[in-house]
Amino acid sequence: MTQVKMTVNGKAASGDVEGRTLLAQFLRDSQGLTGTHVGCDTSQCGACVVHVDGKAVKACTMLALEADGAEVSTIEGQANADGSLNVIQQAFQDHHGLQCGFCTPGMVMSAAALLKDNPKPTETEVRDYLEGNICRCTGYHNIVKAILAASGQDVSAIAAE
Amino acid sequence: MPKDGGIGASSKRREDIRFLTGAGNYTDDINLRGQAYVFFLRSDIAHGTINNIDTSAAEGMPGVVKVFTAADFAGVGGMPCGWQVTDKHGEVMQEPGHPILATGKVRHVGEPIAAVVAETLAQARDAAEAIDVDITELPAVIDMKDALKADAPKVHDDLKNNLCYDWGFVEENKAAVEEAFQNAAHVTTLELRNNRLVANPMEPRVAVGDFARGTGDHTLYTTSQNPHVIRLLMGAFVLGIPEHKLRVVAPDVGGGFGTKIFHYQEEAFVTFAAKACNRPVKWTSSRTEAFMSDAHGRDHVTTIQLALDADNNFTALRTDTHANMGAYLSTFAPSVPTWLHGTLMAGNYKTPLIYVNVKAVFTNTVPVDAYRGAGRPEATFQLERVIDKAAIELGVDAIELRRQNFITEFPYATPVAVEYDTGDYVATMDKLTEIADLAGFEARRKESEARGKLRGLGVNCYIEACGIAPSNLVGQLGARAGLYESATVRVNATGGLVVMTGSHSHGQGHETAFPQVIAEMIGIDESMIEIVHGDTANTPMGMGTYGSRSIAVGGSAMVRATEKIIAKAKKIASHLLEASESDIELKDGAFSVAGTDKSVAWGDVTLAAYVPHNYPLEDIEPGLEETAFYDPSNFTYPSGAYACEVEVDRDTGQVTIERFSAADDFGNIINPMIVSGQVHGGIAQGIGQALLENCAYDENGQLLSASYMDYAMPRAYDMPFFSVDHSCQTPCTHNPLGVKGCGEAGAIGSPPAVVGAVVDALRSAGKDVTHVNMPLSPSRVWAAMQ
Known part of the structure; x- marks a missing residue:
C-alpha cells in the first residue's frame, strides 16, 4: 500500500492504495465520491470521466498513484457555489439530456472539457467529441442539444422537446 | 400554449438534480459494513462435462472467506421460468433445470462454475484463478437449425432434444391460411434474420446480499426493474425464504431495457452467501461479464x-x-x-x-x-x-x-x-x-x-x-404471474402526498410524471407529491416496469387510489362544511359547496383526517391513506x-x-x-x-x-x-x-x-x-x- 495525496474538488484528499488501484476506485471507494461511475472495462463508455489538472480523463484508465499531487475535479464539484446547477448541468435538465443518469456524470464532465476548448462547437463537433461517452437512453438527441444550449447557442430550431 | 403543470405539461425532471450532481444512489454505490466481495469463475467453453473442480488452492489464498461450487447449493431450487408455453400438439414446453452454479455440465460461455467470496474483489479474482476446473469439452450447438438435426449434440441430456417447443398460432386457422395461399394472385416470400442483441444498460448489474442474524431477515439490493418479482421468484422458488423475511431494494437503476427484469443466479448467490458467510456479500458485474451473463x-x-x-x-x-x-x-x-x-x-x-x-x-x-x-x-x-x-x-x-x-x-x-x-x-x-x-x-x-x-x-x-x-388472459396463455400494478397513496396531515408504487423507474422519469397526474386530479402543486418506488419494504406488491406498462397500468392504479382518497376527503369536507356530500366539489385544491361561496382548503381537510376533533368518527375512520390494485382489461x-x-x-x-x-x-x-x-x-x-x-x-x-x-x-x-x-x-x-x-x-x-x-x-x-x-x-x- 502506498499513500496518495491529491486535491479533489478543491479539498485535500489522501488514502492508501495498491499499485493496481484505479483512480475511479480511489474516488468511489476511498473518497466516497460515487458520482464517478464505471460502465465498462475497456475505457470506452466514459461514465467515469473526471478532470485531472484540467484535462478530461477516464478515471477507470488511470492509476490512483498517477494522480498523486494532481488537482482532480469530479461531478460532485461541478455545481455553483450556492449549490445550484451550473450552466451545463442546468442545460441537461432543461433539455432532458439524461434519463437513467448513469452516463450523465461523464457526459457533463466531457461537455465541460469540450466547451472549455471550443466555446461554440457545431453539432458535428459535439457529436464527434462525444465518441468516448456512450449513452443508451437518450439517442444523444437531447444531450447534443443541451451542450449546444450550454454554449449559448440558439437551439430553438432543433426538433421539439 | 404549453401547460406549466399537471397532465400534458413538460415538467422538468426532479430526479435530474441528484443525477446531475453525482448524488444518485445506484446499487454499486451501496457498501455495507463488513461487506465481502464475490467473483464468479465463469466457463470459457460453450459445452462440456465437468469432471472435477478443485478449490483447495483457492481456499488458502489471502483474504478468501469461502469458495462455493454447485455442491453448496444442494437442496436449493434452480432458477425458475415464469412462463410455460403449450405447443401446437398440446404438449407443454421442455423446461430444463437451471442451477445457480453449473452442475455436471457447462452449457454456455459465461456460465458461473464457482464463486469466491473474499475480503476484496481483487483477492476474490486472484483466488478464482487458482481454482482448477477439469472439463471435457463437448461439441457445441450454436446454429438453431443445426441444433434441431437428429444427430445434434443435446444441450440438456435429460431432454428429448433441443426443441423447447413448436408453437402454432392460430392452429385452427392453419388450413384456411393454406387455402388462401393456394388462391392468391401473388405471394411474396422473405427470409430474414433478426440479429441477436445485448441490451447494454450503461449500469452493469450489481447485487448486494445482507443477512440480519438477530432477526433472520434477508435483504437484497439489486439492479432490477421489478424488485417484488425478484422477491417472489427468489424467495419462493430458489431459496425458500418467505416474503416477510426478504426485502428486495432496487434503488436508482441505470437503465434496464428488459434485461433487468429477470431473476439471475448472482442475486440468489449473494443472498444465500450473505447468510452462509454471515456478512454482506457484493457482486459488481464487469462489462465483459455483462455480455456473457445478461440475457x-x-x-x-x-x-x-x-x-x-x-x-x-x-x-x-x-x-x-x-x-x-x-x-x-x-x-x-x-x-x-x-x-x-x-x-x-x-x-x-x-x-x-x-x-x-x-x-x-x-x-x-x-x-x-x-x-x-x-x-x-x-x-x-x-x-x-x-x-x-x-x-x-x-x-x-x-x-x-x-x-x-x-x-x-x-x-x-x-x-x-x-x-x-x-x-x-x-x-x-x-x-x-x-x-x-x-x-x-x-x-x-x-x-x-x-x-x-x-x-x-x-x-x-x-x-x-x-x-x-390482463392477468386472467396471460394466465390462460401460460404466465405464472399476475400482471396488475399497485399504488398506495398516503396523504400527510399537512396535505403533502407520498405515492408508493409497484412500478419502477430506471430512467423513465416516474418521479416527475406520476405527480403530474395527481396534481391535476387534486389541483395542488406537483411539488407536494413524492414518489416512492423500488423497495419491497415500503411499497405494495407490484409487478414493476417493462412492456411500456408503467403509466398505463401503474398510473391507473395510482389514479384509482387517488380517487379513493378524493372520495374520503369529500366526506370529511362535507362534514366540515355542514353540507351534503353530493354537493361537494374539488377544484384547484379546495373543496366547495356547489352554488355557494363556502369552501375548505385541501390542507384543512387533510389536517382534520389526522386531528379528528371535528370529524365524522361514527361514519369514517381517521387518516387518509388508500391502496389500489389495477388489473387492465x-x-x-x-x-x-x-x-x-x-x-x-x-x-x-x-x-x-x-x-x-x-x-x-x-x-x-x-x-x-x-x-x-x-x-x-x-x-x-x-x-x-x-x-x-x-x-x-x-x-x-x-x-x-x-x-x-x-x-x-x-x-x-x-x-x-x-x-x-x-x-x-x-x-x-x-x-x-x-x-x-x-x-x-x-x-x-x-x-x-x-x-x-x-x-x-x-x-x-x-x-x-x-x-x-x-x-x-x-x-x-x-x-x-x-
Missing part, C-alpha cells in the same frame, strides 16, 4: 410469406420462425417469440388469415429473453419488410400498398387473438408525410447524388401491444409511422442516417418532453440494431462480441437529430388516463425503416436488392452493391 435479445430466423389478391389486398400471412432460447430458459423467455410476437402479426393491416409457427431452440449460448420491444420488434420487422418486398415485386408504391390495407374501423378483432381498441393509422401516416417532408425526398436524393452519394427512403408502420397485461395498442432517409457511400458501403422522423399515437400524454425522450432512445436502439449491433458467436460457441471493442454501441455521431411527433392521439378506451405507453415504440418501429431506406438507396443505383440482413455494416452493404 440477450432477439435472435430470430424467419421465413414470412404474404398472400395478396389481384387488387393487392392482403389475404393471408404465414410465418416460420426459429427463436433462440440460449442454453437455459430465462425468466420470461418462452413468452417472447409466442404471445408477444404471434399476437402482433396483423400489424396495422386487415389481413384476415394468419398462421404463425415458432420453434424455440436450445443452443450453447447465453439465454435470450425480452429486450426493448420483446417479440414486437421481431413481428414488426418481418411484416414491414415483406410488405416492402411485395411492393417492389408488384411495382406499386409501398406507402399506398400499406394505406390500402390499413385497419380503419375500431375496435378491431385481429385473427391473432387480440382486439385493438383504438388507432388511426391514416392519421399517423399523414402526419409522418408532413413532418418527414416526404414530398421533398426526390429533391434531396438528387442533391445527394450530385455529391456522389446514394440516397434512400424507408417508410413503415408499427403497432405494439403494451400496458402489459386489455392491452394498449400504440401505433405509428416512421421514416428514415439514409445516404450510402458507393465506395465503402458506409450508411449514414440523414433524417429520421416518427409520428406516434400514444393516446393521451402526461409529459411530452419525457415521451419524446423515450422515442429518441428507442429509435437509437433500433438504428443500433439495424446498422451497428450484433452479438456474434463462432462455431464453437465462443462469444466474439464481449466488450465495447467488439460490440458496436451507437455513438453520438451515428445519430441525427430526430423529428418526433405525438399529436395524433386516439386515447385508450379501457384505462382511466386514456394512455397507451411509449417506452418501446422507437425500438419497434425503426429497424425496418432503416433497412428499407438502404434497400431503396441501392435500388436507386439499379441494384436488384430487396433485403439485406442486419446489421447493415459497410461490408454487407458494399457486398450487396456488387
